[in-house]
Amino acid sequence: MNKIINDVQLDTQLLTYAKETLAIEIAEAQRMLYHLDDNLIVACKIVLNCTGKVVVMGMGKSGHIGKKIAASLASTGTPSFFIHPTEALHGDLGMISNQDVVIFISYSGFNCEFDILMPLLNENSIPVIAFTGNITSSLAKSATCVLNINIEREACPMELSPTSSTVNTLMMGDALTMAVMRQRGFSIEQFARSHPGGALGSQLLNRVRHVMRVGDQTAKVTFQVTVMDAMFELSRTGLGLTAICDNLSHVLGVFTDGDLRRWLVKGKSLNDSILKAMTKPGYQLLESLRVRNAIDIFYKYKITAAPVVNVDGLLVGAISMHDLRKVNIG
Template identity: 70%
Template sequence: MVIINDALLLEYAKETLEIEINEAQRMLDRLDESIVFACRMLLDCTGKVAVSGIGKSGHIGKKIAASLASTGTPAFFVHPAEALHGDLGMIGTQDVVMFISYSGRACEIITLMPLLADSGIPVIAFTGDISSPLAKGATCVLNIKIQREACPMELSPTSSTVNTLMMGDALTMALMRHRGFSLEQFARSHPGGRLGAQLLNCVHHLMRTGENISKVFWKVTVMDAMFELSRTGLGLTAVCDNHNRVAGVFTDGDLRRWIVQGKSLNDPVDIAMTKPGYCMLKEWRASVALKALHQRKITAAPVVDKLGILVGSINMHDLHQAGIE
C-alpha cells in the first residue's frame, strides 16, 4: 500500500508555482519593443489573426485566439497539420499569422513558413529560441524563453506554457485598451450565461408588461388598490393619472399603515399612496436596477419611459431569475 505524504504533495505544488512565477518575472524584465511591433502589426491588420501551434502550444494558442476575438481583434485558431492538408486556404493575404513553438522547430510550422512568405503574409512568432528557423523567418519575434520548466524531468511544458499564455494576454490587453474596447462591445461578444445577463439585459427586457403590470388610477379607492396588490403579488402598484403617468406608488406597507391608523378602505388611493414613488427608466441596465432596489431597500418598482409614462413593473425576483446579481 502506497502511503500518501500530504506535506510532500504541498511542497511539490509550492515548488511548481515558485518556478513558474520566477520564470514569468524574468519575462517581464526583458519585455521590449517587440511587443509594440506586434501590436502595430495587429492594429494595421485588415483581415484576421490566424493563431497556430501544435501540442500544448496549440492548446494555449486556442485560448489566445479566443481572447483576441472576444476583445476586438478578430482571430481564429488553425492547426498546423490541418493547414498542410487544406486549411491553409482559411488564411488570406490580409491576415496575420501567429505561430507558437517554444523550440521554434516544429516541422509542420517550418513547412508552412515559406508558403506564407510567398503570399506576403506576415508572421508573429512566440518562441523561446530566437536563433530558431521560426524566429529567423518571422516578421516579429516575442521571446518567451525560460531557464527551466517546473517539471522535474524538464519534459512537460509548464513554465514555458505559462509564459506563452502571459505573453498572449499582454498582447491581447494592450490591443484591447488601445482600441478603447467598451463594456457594450464586450457584452456583444459575451451574450451567454451570467456575464451576458449582467452586461446585456436592460430593464425593458425583463419587466412585466400588459396584464402583468400592477397599476391603478389615482381616483380609485384604497380597496381597489388592495385588490390590485393581491392580483399581481408584486408588493406595490403604480398609481397613474389620466395620462398614464406615474403619480405615486401604493405598497403593502402603505396598506398596513392605512389599516393600523383606522382609515377607511373606501378613501381615494391618492391620499394613501407614497408620493412621488420611486420609478425606473426602461433603458436602465438590469444590474443597475437591482443595485438601486438594494440601495433603497425596496423590492419592486414601476418602470417608466422618459416622459414618466408607465410601461411596466419589475421586482427583485424578476432580476434574480434572469441571472442578475
C-alpha cells in the same frame, strides 16, 4: 490510528505540492512584466493594421493555448481563428491570405512544420508574430516580430510538462489581446453582439422592456385611493410593490410590502390616503435600461422590484429581481 495519521500527511503533502506549483508559476508570471518591450508595440500595430484575419498556430500544449488566444481575439473585435500546423501542411494553408497575420507559438522556437511553412508565408508577405522562449531560435530569427515568453523553470518537478511556459504564453496572448481591444475602443455593445448566447451577452443585449411585466401583471393605483385599496392591489400581483400614479399614469411614488408593515406597526389606519403611506418618489427604471444595469441598481439600492417608466415618466410596466435573473444569468 496510523491510517488517520497517513491521511493527514497525505493531505498536507498534496496541498504543499499544489502551493509550490502556483508559487513557481506566479514568480515566472511576474517576470513577464520585464519581457514587455517595443516588440509588443510592433505586434499590436501589426494586428491593428491587419485587413484580414489573425491566424494562430501552435503544436501540442502551445496549440491548446493558441486556440484560447484566437478565441479571445475573435470575441474582442479582432477576427481570428486557429489552424493546426500539420493541417496547414495538408491543405489548410489555403485558408490563409496575404491580408492575414500569423501568430506562431513555439516555446523552443524549433519546429519542423514551421520550417516548411515560413518560406511560404514569407513568399506571400504575411507577417509572423512569434511567441517563443528562445529569442535566438530559427523561429525568432525568421519572424517579423518576437514576443518573449521565456521562463527560468517549469513548475513541473521533472522540468518536462509545460506549466510555467503555458501560463506565460497565455498571459502574453491576453496582454496583446487587451491592448489591441482597448486601442480599438471595443464597446460593451460590440462585446454583447459577439456573445449573444452567454449570460453576460443576454444581460447586455436585453433591455428592461424585453422582460418587464405588463398589463394586469403590473400593480398600480391612483393617488386618490386608500391604503387598504393599495394593499389589495399589492396582494393581487405578488410583486411586492404597487405604483402610485396620477390620472395620466405618471408615477408619483411606490407602495411596498415594507411600507405596509411599517404603516401597520405604527397603528395607522388602512382608511388613510395612500399619499401618507407611500414612498415618494421611489426607485423607477427606464424601459430602455439594459438588464445588466438594472441588476446593478437593484443591488446598489437593495430593492427587489420597481415600476418601469418611459422617457415621459409614464408607467409602462413593472419588474422584479426574479424577472431580471431569468434572462440567462449564469
